[in-house]
Amino acid sequence: MKTKFLLLTAVIAAAVVALATPTQSAEKAETWEVDPVHSSVVFRIKHMDVSWFYGRFNKVSGSVTLDPSAANGGSVSMEIPADSVDTANEQRDGHLKGTDFFNVKQFPSIRFESTKIAKVDDTHLDVTGKLTLHGVTKEITVRMEQTGTGKGMRGEMRIGFHGSFSIDRTDYGIDWRPEVLGKEVTLTLGIAAVKK
Secondary structure, three states, X not given: OHHHHHHHHHHXXXXXXXXXXXXXXXXXXXXXXXXXXXXXXXXXEEEOXXXXXXXXXXXXXXXXXXXXXXXXXXXXXXXXXXXXXXXXXXXXXXXXXXXXXXXXXXXXXXXXXXXXXEEOOOOEEEEEEEEEEOOEEEEEEEEEEEEEEEEOOOOOEEEEEEEEEEEEHHHHOOOOOOOOEEEEEEEEEEEEEEEO
């Protein structure tokens, strides 16, 4: 009887420990590398205070780490070559790459490094971090929606995110003729990433 009691006690203790200890999979950080071929960075700006004009950046790279056990929930790092700006007009693109706007020779990259990721609900994250544009760094917060997960055509695991945020371009020293182009620029991100 004593042996049975000790065995039962050991089983109960093991069960309590198992329930109280988070599983390894629940705590394990997962890192995803941005897929530049299937990711999009689009922007819009008001022209002559009349119509919205849209453009894009053709290149983007970076990584996303999601870590439920970390205080800040993981990290996001992204980089966009400024000279990948594309507005479907060669002359305008050349102007945007020059000193009136991105000044790509002096400031070749647009970068974002997160400082905090806060879970909003099952599909949304508030990502706070430092955006560096035109040599100026400012803190922004972007609400990102996790749009899906699944296997790719080669069996690789994929994850998707979507979000938008707005900045005042003059805050970053890009102040060319606000009577022609609005100060507010809205960027929309459609990010696909592959698990490392």
